[in-house]
Amino acid sequence: MSKILILGGGGMIAQKLARALNTEPACRGAELTLFDVGFPPKGAAGTQITGNIADPARVQDLVAARPDVIFHLAAIVSGEAEADFDKGWDINMMAMWHLLGAIKDQHDASGGSYVPRVVFTSSIAVFGGPFPDKIDDVFLSAPQTSYGAQKSACELMLGDFSRKGIADGVSLRLPTICVRPGLPNAAASGFFSGIIREPLNGQKAILPVPDTVRHWHASPRAAVGFLRHAAALDTEVLEGRRALNLPGVSCTVAEQIEALRRVAGQKAVDLITPTPDPTIAKIVSGWPRDFDPQRAIALGFQAETSFEQIIQVYLEDEMA
Amino acid sequence: MSKILILGGGGMIAQKLARALNTEPACRGAELTLFDVGFPPKGAAGTQITGNIADPARVQDLVAARPDVIFHLAAIVSGEAEADFDKGWDINMMAMWHLLGAIKDQHDASGGSYVPRVVFTSSIAVFGGPFPDKIDDVFLSAPQTSYGAQKSACELMLGDFSRKGIADGVSLRLPTICVRPGLPNAAASGFFSGIIREPLNGQKAILPVPDTVRHWHASPRAAVGFLRHAAALDTEVLEGRRALNLPGVSCTVAEQIEALRRVAGQKAVDLITPTPDPTIAKIVSGWPRDFDPQRAIALGFQAETSFEQIIQVYLEDEMA
Numbered sequence: 001m002s003k004i005l006i007l008g009g010g011g012m013i014a015q016k017l018a019r020a021l022n023t024e025p026a027c028r029g030a031e032l033t034l035f036d037v038g039f040p041p042k043g044a045a046g047t048q049i050t051g052n053i054a055d056p057a058r059v060q061d062l063v064a065a066r067p068d069v070i071f072h073l074a075a076i077v078s079g080e081a082e083a084d085f086d087k088g089w090d091i092n093m094m095a096m097w098h099l100l101g102a103i104k105d106q107h108d109a110s111g112g113s114y115v116p117r118v119v120f121t122s123s124i125a126v127f128g129g130p131f132p133d134k135i136d137d138v139f140l141s142a143p144q145t146s147y148g149a150q151k152s153a154c155e156l157m158l159g160d161f162s163r164k165g166i167a168d169g170v171s172l173r174l175p176t177i178c179v180r181p182g183l184p185n186a187a188a189s190g191f192f193s194g195i196i197r198e199p200l201n202g203q204k205a206i207l208p209v210p211d212t213v214r215h216w217h218a219s220p221r222a223a224v225g226f227l228r229h230a231a232a233l234d235t236e237v238l239e240g241r242r243a244l245n246l247p248g249v250s251c252t253v254a255e256q257i258e259a260l261r262r263v264a265g266q267k268a269v270d271l272i273t274p275t276p277d278p279t280i281a282k283i284v285s286g287w288p289r290d291f292d293p294q295r296a297i298a299l300g301f302q303a304e305t306s307f308e309q310i311i312q313v314y315l316e317d318e319m320a
Numbered sequence: 321m322s323k324i325l326i327l328g329g330g331g332m333i334a335q336k337l338a339r340a341l342n343t344e345p346a347c348r349g350a351e352l353t354l355f356d357v358g359f360p361p362k363g364a365a366g367t368q369i370t371g372n373i374a375d376p377a378r379v380q381d382l383v384a385a386r387p388d389v390i391f392h393l394a395a396i397v398s399g400e401a402e403a404d405f406d407k408g409w410d411i412n413m414m415a416m417w418h419l420l421g422a423i424k425d426q427h428d429a430s431g432g433s434y435v436p437r438v439v440f441t442s443s444i445a446v447f448g449g450p451f452p453d454k455i456d457d458v459f460l461s462a463p464q465t466s467y468g469a470q471k472s473a474c475e476l477m478l479g480d481f482s483r484k485g486i487a488d489g490v491s492l493r494l495p496t497i498c499v500r501p502g503l504p505n506a507a508a509s510g511f512f513s514g515i516i517r518e519p520l521n522g523q524k525a526i527l528p529v530p531d532t533v534r535h536w537h538a539s540p541r542a543a544v545g546f547l548r549h550a551a552a553l554d555t556e557v558l559e560g561r562r563a564l565n566l567p568g569v570s571c572t573v574a575e576q577i578e579a580l581r582r583v584a585g586q587k588a589v590d591l592i593t594p595t596p597d598p599t600i601a602k603i604v605s606g607w608p609r610d611f612d613p614q615r616a617i618a619l620g621f622q623a624e625t626s627f628e629q630i631i632q633v634y635l636e637d638e639m640a
Contacts, residue, residue, distance in 0.1 A: 142560065142561045146484070152476050159463070159469060160463070160469035163466075240448060
């Protein structure tokens with residue numbers, strides 16, 4: 001019987017992942033543990049443990065149960081990491097350090113037999129401009145946000161602990177996940193979802209950047225697919241490069257809005273109000289716009305191929 | 321009067337750097353402090369402080385003196401970091417974390433006015449294969465050694481603390497420094513120097529890899545030049561990409577040996593005995609072979625342009 005641990009298990013993607021695992025025949029009988037600072041009401045089935053990922057003792061306890069698969073999604077988002085420098089490094093980097101230390105302790109105590117699969121949600125924020133038109137699989141990580149630097153440092157640690165056979169890690173550089181359901185979060189990327197979600201629900205939305213901004217998106221459903229695919233991946237074929245750029249949809253905000261118009265009409269589009277926010281615009285201007293993620297595609301990772309499909313996923317999964 | 325702190329100040333390059341700074345007119349009256357676990361006899365002039373860089377309290381004390389320039393050369397070498405995993409991460413990564421934390425404390429206490437220049441010796445070990453023929457300035461860091469992963473993680477931290485205006489950092493991805501004077505150290509790259517240095521001194525040398533191995537070299541004199549140039553660099557022009565690939569000489573071991581033959585004759589070459597070492601060969605096979613370091617060259621960094629010049633520097637600086 002396998003044990004699965006989801007760190008940051010209270011978050012939106014984590015909850016969807018947990019629900020998917022709970023209905024997956026291959027996971028029947030698996031023990032699912034979710035750890036986070038808090039959980040939504042009516043959360044996904046599984047053992048909920050409340051605590052702070054930045055507390056090494058808590059992480060030690062969680063790993064002492066020797067989960068076979070650890071999904072590490074715990075993070076504070078880009079906007080908050082930019083505003084609270086110390087907290088960002090503490091949660092987004094040092095927690096990975098303590099997690100890997102805890103895994104090493106169990107690995108050593110097991111005589112080397114405990115080597116959990118660790119699926120880590122990194123981000124395209126590991127990249128910073130200037131960019132080529134499409135970012136390929138060998139482009140440097142030169143982040144221009146604390147969030148991106150923290151994710152990139154985690155990739156390096158996870159890669160080296162994996163090379164040494166202590167963990168068996170995969171870092172997924174997630175596209176911006178869109179359309180996020182529910183309330184806005186503190187991510188600087190939040191508006192990419194807001195300008196679609198709010199109008200679809202008859203609410204006004206604010207657009208803080210010019211509509212010429214191009215960005216890289218995938219749906220929450222695609223994100224859950226990435227995570228499950230990474231959990232089952234033959235990591236030998238990664239040949240030591242365990243951080244992957246993932247497939248997604250490259251489009252401008254204007255193209256997002258045009259897709260919204262086709263799906264929900266002009267009355268939805270009319271609910272969007274341009275309200276420039278220089279802070280958001282500055283952060284987003286340093287983000288990638290397009291990718292050529294050949295490795296991940298060859299490895300079988302799949303995302304949507306148009307922004308209309310991304311909106312359709314929102315309608316099916318959140319408004320059905 | 322400026323204050324200069326050299327972390328890892330007992331090492332070979334650090335000692336040469338200290339001597340160069342001591343004779344530099346612009347540094348007249350500067351306070352030079354060297355920190356290391358130990359120092360050579362007849363070391364360079366300056367205040368010697370003995371201690372462990374991995375001890376956060378010691379680092380706090382050193383930074384409390386608010387040095388204007390901090391050269392961070394403290395590290396354990398690649399072979400040792402591979403053999404002692406915990407020690408490698410502790411010295412090569414966590415020490416940077418504590419250093420930056422100490423700088424931030426002083427920065428905050430000074431009301432934001434204390435922003436030291438930090439020159440960090442990174443390494444071409446941040447790169448891992450497969451490689452292009454020449455590594456350009458936007459090639460990914462995918463290290464295949466712990467040493468490389470640790471150096472790369474430090475670059476990310478220093479980059480982000482610099483972006484936030486807490487430090488003013490430059491990371492120098494040093495070529496393999498060759499010909500090192502003195503006794504062999506534990507670096508997997510040690511033989512690149514040994515096969516030149518030992519024969520020049522009438523001693524036998526061991527060659528643990530095939531002579532087809534191609535690698536990237538610069539002299540100790542060039543390394544000191546890189547460090548001094550980085551200390552005076554206008555970092556604004558780096559535009560947030562503070563880790564630099566540096567100029568050097570790309571040549572095979574056979575070409576190194578041929579240069580030795582031209583400088584010191586066949587009797588020197590005859591002192592080299594091929595003695596394959598699979599561990600060394602495996603580590604070195606994951607190292608870069610050639611670069612196209614356009615940014616650093618445009619910024620004025622200079623190295624030798626042939627391996628014969630590198631041998632000549634050894635003869636002038638060590639055997640004169």
